[in-house]
Amino acid sequence: MTSKNSFWASCIENHRRRGWVWIVAVLFQAVSYVGVLTVYLSRIRMWNEEGTYKTAADFQNAMYQATQDALGFQDNMFPILAGLAVIIGMQGFSYLYDRKKVDLYHSVPVDKNRRFFVVYVNGIVIYLVTTLLNILISVIMAMVQQAVNEKAMAVIGLGFVWNLLAFLTMYNTVILAVMVTGSRLVTLCAAGVLAAYEAVIYYLFNSLQYAFFKTKDNFYVAHSPKLSVLEDYVDHTWEIRGLDKVGAMARKALPFYGKWYVLAGVLLGAAWFAYRRRPSEAAGRAMAFRILEPFVKVAVVIPSALCLGMWVYSAGYGNKTLMLVTVAASGVIASAVMEVLYDFDLKSMYRHLLSSGIAVAGAVILFFVFKEDLLGYDKYIPLENEVESIAMVLDYYPDFWDEDFAYIPVAEASEEHMHIEDTAPVLALAARAQQKTYEEMDDPRALHVLYRLASGRRVGRVFYVDFSDADNAPFLDQITRMKEYKEGTFKILTDQDSFDLAQKITYSNGAVEVALPVEEALNLREAYLKDLDKFDFTMARNNRPCGEIRFRFPNWMTYTISVYENYENTIAYLQSREAYYPVQLNPEDIESITVTNYHYELQMAREESGEEASSILFPENSTVTETFYEEEQLAEIVQGIYPSVLSAPWNNYKERDDNYSVIVMFKKDTTYPYIRSDYSFSYQFMKDSVPAFVEEATALDSGESAAD
């Protein structure tokens, strides 16, 4: 029997006054579990009736998956969890808002700690019981419909812990908010601030950096909010839900279990600490601890003012003066709003001008710190002896994958594989980048760089290198010839195992597509690696690939490598397999070539004359298309065209003439090994390679207008 004064007797007694919270929690959870499961399973049944599933096994698996998705890691659960945390947390300690209630609860001989933990534990009990009850009902429903298997049960278990810990962190956040405030409205505001503050500060500073710092780059070093459960939950629930194996789900979820558990513990400790020190007279006040008011005001007003300033900056197309005015004005208004909130009195808006002044000044100072780059963010270039090694990505984003052939971001892969210790050329390029603005460069290309400092710090920056500046070429050549650079850029160089598992290999010159024997993948790789020695900036800048080889691996992972005309080992291999076709086409294979002249020069003239944007974007009668059939004409055209599908990294894109598009229609009886069925392929003219007869035929007054 439970003693009249025991902890559990107190818990039961407390539950008598939380009836409506029980009802709300049951309804919330019924919608989240029973409701969602019902919708998911009926949808699968409907699809089955429509014939979506070819076999009974497919249908069965879909039913299992539906149960797993509905009851495991639910992607729309966060608002439900947050809502429950707010309702349960605030209702449990709502007596602290009311002096009459405080007089009762604080005068009776009940230990303060016990009261706290009775209410706290009861809140968790409400969540646990209503959740487990609804999961149980849902699982029974799923069992009746034969829609649950062991895997689904395991995922439901993992999802239950995931949601429980997310709920706990939010619940404890709400309780901390209750303890530091004295009214429901302010508690809601405080809970929002506590839950979102770190994320808001992160995104605010990130956007300020992007707005004002030219070298800001999240490519390698991307700080993300560490304490935001919302961020973690929203980002990773979907990710975990997408994993196939329970073990992988558990491995992915486990770090968050630990993190949220610790976070919930810290928040509970802070809430309890505040509860112990909370004065009874705080009931009905905005802030329980008056001493915190100016600090909270400053801490809320500064980011609020800067956020509004950033919003105006974005909406006002980068107007910095307007942003400054907004920051100052919204700082004043936010300070006044805080004072009104503190006293629930409009007349209080001008109180505590000192802290208001500090808040507004803080916002304005921070604005100037970013605007004028007072901390020298953009000027930062580490000294050579400070840098241990460098990883970089230079305007080319090759594919990387892991041992399961799952995609790996290029930043992650290059960081792992590229350790350039001869840092001088990179640092020299960084210094040269500061001498010219982006607008002053003729062909600016982004260079993402990661400085690994001897101190252990990692610094990421992006700067632009003018590829058309001949003085940059020696540094770029020096970098791109380095073994470390190539190892961190070309997966083919470091990963022999994957190529042994290639499922399909094809060569293309932009039109043909020839299959190569997969069993010779390593021979092809070996030939290509020999040619890769010739790769450097100048070679890639001055040449366009004559074709490309595409590998297909398990998990539909594909990898494409460019073949240049000086890659003699690769070309020799291709020739030996009768797979090599020059990039320049044989006119004898061509039925016709259709050229469209867009006459962009006309659009530019219209733009300069100030015509309306719509007439510039959608010009009438300015596109002329002409088709050529005569062999002589075709022979002249093929001299100056290049396949659109072939990518030519680092090659000067200005060499291509965007004014024209070219469609090559091959003869149906050609010996070309086509894969595609429509015989037509897209090409582009190179600059100054458009034959005169093409220009003439597609001139505005002589050709066939697209609008006709």
Add this chain to the structure above:
Amino acid sequence: MIEIHSLTKSFEKIKAVDEVSVTIKDNIVFGLIGTNGAGKSTVLRMISGVLKPDSGTVTVDHMPVYDNVEAKKQLFFIADEPYFFANSNARAMERYYSGVYENFDRKEFYRYLESFNLDKGRKINTYSKGMKKQLALLLGICAHTKYLLCDETFDGLDPVMRQGVKSILAKEMEERGLTPVIASHNLRELEDICDHVGLLHKGGVLLSRDLEDMKCNIQKIQCVFASVEEELKALSGMEVLKKEQRGSLRTFTVRSTREEVAARFATVDTVFYEVLPLSLEEIFISETEVVGYDIKKLILG
């Protein structure tokens, strides 16, 4: 015994209680009087452990009361607006308090409820203001604590109910040594209940005395003297707290016993003299005027 020493409490810039020192002896009815805003409720809330003093101490039977369950077991606090759980009835409140106060007498509570014609099953939010105060008092009495702290609890009770409550308090004092501490702004409400009163004004204690002592030591005399010389002779050496004159009729409030006044006036040639009973209100008016306060403004407004 409740001992209050140099108790101070401020709410932001307002000093609600300023250096209050009072001792509340056991088994008496202690009246805490003062105007609205004098600090009565704040003192009671500090005695009950609801508020933490800024400085000074409150001990209940030598135990500090704030955050001390053992000390709070000796107290039951009835706030000026007692709180009852939403949609609850007397039975639900009894259930709560009997779980909190280990000596709560449930039988006695239901007996009293019947005597006071309070329906145990009726929702408290349908009770009148007076009925709610009666219920709060009954809960407090039946909690069987040593001290019952009542904040404006008697204000608004009808005379019959007041009499009933007074009888119960008297019984409880006699039977188990209950010490009621009653705060009120109305002197007339406390006059027939209190043994000892403390007067609070602007957060400080103006005085704290036994009512009987005060009544015995202050006399109101109406008289007509035969001559001015006789008047001077009668009043010489006597502490006159207040003096009024209407024609030849003089009214004096003096600090003295009834016997001393009678002895003095027996030696003086008077046309007429009479020693009149003083109300609590008059005693306070006299006492506080002596220390420079216009009590009429303080108490009567």
